[in-house]
Amino acid sequence: MTTQRARSGRVTIHDLARESGVSVSTVSKALNDNGRMAAETRARIKRIAAEIGFRPNALARGLLSSRSFTIGLLTNDTYGRFTLPVMAGISEALVDHGVSVFLCAIEDDPALGKVHVDAMLDKQVDGIIATGKRIDRSLPVDLAGLPVPVVYAFTAGAPESVTFTADDAQGAALATAWLKKIGRRSLVHITGPEDFVSVGERASAFAREAGGNAPVLYGIWSESWGHRAIADLWSAGGRLPDGIFCGNDQIARGVIDALRERGVRVPDDVSVIGFDNWEILAEQTRPPLTTIDMNLKELGREAGLMVLALAEGRPAEPGLRKLPCKLVVRQSCGGAGTAE
């Protein structure tokens, strides 16, 4: 066999044509199931292609089709707590379609953002997904008017764009309803900074579900705040809660630690429920945390399919799409499903 490789060291369609004794056009048509040709010829070419390991050069293909089968993912979430599940969902949804994902971590640096966006456009990405840490802040880079479709996930989108986020109100209602179902009657919501839109939505839903005078305590997204909130509540001398809905898992962790230090038993005396289902934290908490999962992977999957649809010219209704959260029952609330 006289396989004379091209300079690049990779098998090209010309090598395959020579090896098969046909022209490159015939090879192309054979492999793509296009054009007319003898079934036997088609099969033979396919067989030889597999034999010599021919794989078409995506650059050449993309040059012609102006589709690169590549999308860009922009994020400013350094720790990847939110981005990573979203990314996993995107990647999972798109790998089946042969699409690869450029990951660009741009922190909060507009200059860096521009560099990355330009690099992606030069590489002819079919679309861009922007992700962040909160739905009420946008990335420090202007993505309006780009020559490719842009989809936003978990970050504020441009007007008339497609944006995905978790349904905070529904998630909060789910958590609150669960506490009530467990039999808790005196509820409190310990959450993050009031200026987060998510915080407001969750607080409203909590109030709606728990009754208007159930207290909401605003603070920061840290264990220490959860800790301090419990100290405040227990020293204030008012009516003590028996069900606590926390704005995230870190706060819940602080709350549970503080309760234990006071000799309050979780879940026997007080039920605690978190938000985020940050597994590595939720599973290590003692007891493991019952919490709300925002289905970020699913969110990523939908965002991925959406940007693909837009790239292929299929139209989509612009606007904010809220995806439902789900409850993950562990042990910090008690009444695990069947009990109660």
Place this chain on the structure above:
Amino acid sequence: MTTQRARSGRVTIHDLARESGVSVSTVSKALNDNGRMAAETRARIKRIAAEIGFRPNALARGLLSSRSFTIGLLTNDTYGRFTLPVMAGISEALVDHGVSVFLCAIEDDPALGKVHVDAMLDKQVDGIIATGKRIDRSLPVDLAGLPVPVVYAFTAGAPESVTFTADDAQGAALATAWLKKIGRRSLVHITGPEDFVSVGERASAFAREAGGNAPVLYGIWSESWGHRAIADLWSAGGRLPDGIFCGNDQIARGVIDALRERGVRVPDDVSVIGFDNWEILAEQTRPPLTTIDMNLKELGREAGLMVLALAEGRPAEPGLRKLPCKLVVRQSCGGAGTAE
């Protein structure tokens, strides 16, 4: 101005040539500072290029140069605790060179790994970086004999490959020396599973630095193990440690929580030092954790520059490169720098 855009909607070199009244060859040479031409012509073309926003199509360029200015990053680290800093380093190092990074999360699925590797090769990546969670396990995919250079970071590499990892022994020695410098004399090392190579290296370095009979307790990488180890130590009735070196920050967290529950003060009575500098955990621990940082971002940077060097044909010595760890002083050891 009669800028007639190409079908793709993007400005091409032909548009620019027409606009400038010269040929495409001249434009190309002008922009790349190649060939001979009047300085004035060159400047004019560059000016018009900037005006109409011409950016060369990286696909077309890559087709010709067989350089795509793209690399692939393979990881099986779902939570991104190790991968994310490495990724950040790689990206940071390469963005200056115009190189973008494909992120492929392959879990532990060989089939998925192959799909992603094939997709990357089709897209003509200039090189691949494989990263993982531990240096003594390899990814579930064979990267030997690929037509592009492969660099390994924090995962086991093929023979004769270039591999980067953190210097576990040096990091452990650093931690142990710090405990001694603080004035601790009775040291113990609470760490992860014995079958991790890193665990062995750190334990040896600890023994060397702390004295041969300082105990090493092997367990798992979780808070609960740190908790239980303290329970065991305190109930065993032997000599109690005043300095504890933990195999990771999670164990340290469990250790500190367990000590507090026993009324043992950290750092007054016992100093605790962690490993990993997982900031989101280390900073939230009470007291904040003094720990060893593996410089993963720097590791990523070096891996990025290495794969670039190899892609450009520059030779490199194969073998395992161990990058030094650094000490991050917070409050869990006391004696913060100046004290003692």
Place this chain on the structure above:
DNA sequence: AATCGATGAGAAAACGTTTTCTCATATTGA
């Protein structure tokens, strides 16, 4: 036996660059 349609396969153009080669003109030296 002449024409028609169907079938199989190749030639060539196209995608957007870069690079090599060629050529015309301008400049220099005698």
Place this chain on the structure above:
DNA sequence: TCAATATGAGAAAACGTTTTCTCATCGATT
């Protein structure tokens, strides 16, 4: 004034595909 050289710029090929067009052959229909 003529040749030799330097200079500026364009033509064309190349990269690896896909797609459209053309053409030759063959069997079937009159």
